[in-house]
Amino acid sequence: MMIELKDVNKTYFGAQPLHVLKGINLEIGKGEFVSIMGASGSGKSTLLNILGILDNYDTGEYWLDGRLIKGLSEREAARYRNHTIGFIFQSFNLINFKTAVENVELPLFYRGIGRRERHHQAMEYLDKMGLTDWAEHFPNEMSGGQKQRVAIARALITHPRIILADEPTGALDSKTSLEVMELLKRVNKEEDVTMIVVTHESGVANETNKIIHIKDGIIGKVEDNVDHNASPFGENSIMK
């Protein structure tokens, strides 16, 4: 198993304590391509952040690739984020005073890889995303789809074991959404990366092989979707 969650609980202690994850049990195998669906506020992002070690959980166990993720030091956490996990965000989260290629290079910078090597690899990944001509452009000179592809290149450049995408198509139109999903599918197949996509668009979920429903902080139905016919609008279409 790539990911194993056992009775994971998470409470936000704000003005009023909010019990968001109420005992999550979940297994995701190596190389799987799954989506997590659920209503707004059901705790999808919270779950994904815990999976990505961007946030910690209160009780339970989280096993990542056979290792228990609990009480990590900041250094260890940073190492996991840099080596094992790739993140893709709804709002792209590119650094806007860096060019596309500089953004893609950044994870390698924190790995201590030399400038030339970094640049070389970043250009390679931008090329895969069809963005060679946009390498020297700044994020605010690019369309949403282009920005998300830069972000995907940034997530891929470290050869992560899992990629976590929090509504990667949320800010894109349906045609671009489809393109991005095709890309993720290809990456999942070609690079054998475990891919977890949070979405509330059924068309997006339909592109994945397994759909996990989350409701009120617990896992509901888990649908197998190898046939990609879960969408009421048919295969290869995303209704916005």
Next chain:
Amino acid sequence: MKFDIDAFREISQTLRRNKSRTFLTGFGVFWGMFMLLVLLGGSKAVKSMVSKDMGNFATNCVIVMNGITTKPYGGFKSGRQIMFRTADMDELRKIQGVELATTSMSQWGVQAVYGTNKYNGVNFQGVTSDYSRIQFQHMKYGRFINDMDNAEGRKVATIGWRVYETLFPGGGDPCGKFISINGIYYEIIGVVAQTSSNFNINGGSDRGVFCPMSVMARLYNRGDRIWGLMVLVKPEYRSSEVMNQCVNMMKQKYLVAPNDKRAIVGLNIESMFTFVRNLFKGLDLLFLLVGIGTLLAGAIGVSNIMMVTVKERTTEIGIRRAIGATPKTIISQVIAESITLTMVSGMFGIIFSVMILGMVELGFTKDGVMTAQFQVTFWQALLALLGLITLGVLAGLAPASRAMQIKPVDAMREE
């Protein structure tokens, strides 16, 4: 901390992002550095000007002067003129704390003649060799009056710089030549180097001609009457105590009332020097405080701005954390930014102040001779630089710890 071209690019990129803010912040540090060094230079200049005035005079020295009695005592009425005698020099030496006691006899405004050259306004003094131990005499040529000259009553003279320059415009060693004063010929045995000291007793040596005291006493019928005594105090004794002992001894000897404050007066040179020295110390401290205060204000400005910057960059820092930046790299980046900002602007401050001080110094230079030293030393500048780096680190500390508290989840919660 790793510091290579990459780290530097990161820093300059983030600093350049907000040019005007970076500039304004840097200006605070620049100004602080500038003020600090200019103030240091200024206080140094004042000191060098004043200490020149005191340069050649022994500090552990007291002077005992005679005057007119104001109280009847020992059968005498008041209003009696007290005059010391040369024998009192040996008398005072009996006091334990006295290293030596000496005096001088002088004639003002006499004329010295060599060949056709004349110098009017010579301060002609009869001295013993001890005189040069209280009023140091740096010799340009030859030597000062010594004990043999006095004992044998030789008609020899050591002349001051101005007198030498006027009588011997051609320069060269004048020893062995004869000058005439009041028609009496003296063999020159030495020339005192030019002094810049304005603090002296019985006139400066530049306009002086010194002869043995025994010669002056004999040739001008001065007898053994003198105006007062200069006493050098042994290093391990307090000059105020020794001064009181000397005054009391003379009061006893000349039958002066113990409480008569006018007849015999002591003057403690050391306390005068101490006063001036303390004044300098205070001045130094004041300048240092003002300068450091200004610099500190600049550094606090840097810290403040970095704080705002870090706050503004919450998202960016969150993103960096999410893709694998360790807290250490974030901290060192913030601190490196702070150091770079303080260093670069501080360096400009150093360069600018050195330039200004150099220009002022040039203004104070007369005929190629510097009259006051303004320039800060290399070590002062180096110290300032080290201080700047420390300040940079300190200024970066608070914002850095704030940056560390930013959780990667915050990157996503901006919307």
